Amino acid sequence: MKLELPKISRTTLALYAGASGDHNPMHIDIDVAKSAGMDDVFAHGMLNMAYLGRLLTANFPQEKIRSFAVRFTSITPLHGRPTATATVARVEDGLSHLDLTMALEDGTVTLAGTAVIEGEISA
Numbered sequence: 835m836k837l838e839l840p841k842i843s844r845t846t847l848a849l850y851a852g853a854s855g856d857h858n859p860m861h862i863d864i865d866v867a868k869s870a871g872m873d874d875v876f877a878h879g880m881l882n883m884a885y886l887g888r889l890l891t892a893n894f895p896q897e898k899i900r901s902f903a904v905r906f907t908s909i910t911p912l913h914g915r916p917t918a919t920a921t922v923a924r925v926e927d928g929l930s931h932l933d934l935t936m937a938l939e940d941g942t943v944t945l946a947g948t949a950v951i952e953g954e955i956s957a
Contacts, residue, residue: 837889837918842877842910850881877910882936882945889918889934894951904934904947914938922955923948930955 840846844862851857856878859866867875883904890899910916917939920932929950936945 835889835893835920837885837892839885839916839918841913841915844875844912846881847875847877847912850878850884854878854880856880874912876912877914877916879906879945882906882910882916883947885916886918886920886934886936886945886947889920890949890951893920898952900929900950900952902934902947902949904936904945906944907946908942908944910936910938910944914944916944920949925954928952928954 847861851862858878860870860872861867861875861878864875867873886904887902890902915938916936919935919937923931923933925931929952932949932951932955934945934947934949935943937943
């Protein structure tokens with residue numbers, strides 16, 4: 835399963851900040867980001883997790899999602915184009931265990947995680 839997303843824009847970051855209430859200036863103010871040693875603002879980690887959640891809910895009924903967890907492994911830079919991917923790792927006791935990744939076009943993995951879905955999913 836794969837969800838290809840548009841490039842991360844300043845508009846996307848501003849809208850997500852407003853919707854989520856996460857107004858950390860590292861994500862929306864270039865001066866603050868540069869003062870912290872970054873080249874520019876970058877995407878909220880939880881925005882990328884939400885994209886992975888969108889991949890899951892687009893493929894499975896919400897009530898079948900038993901768990902969903904991620905580790906943040908790298909930033910998603912402004913203008914980065916992330917792709918969310920879910921693969922079946924194993925099926926056991928009527929539950930499908932998925933490996934999740936969010937990766938950029940150059941292969942950088944920005945999130946890695948797992949989900950458990952009720953029911954048996956074929957690979």
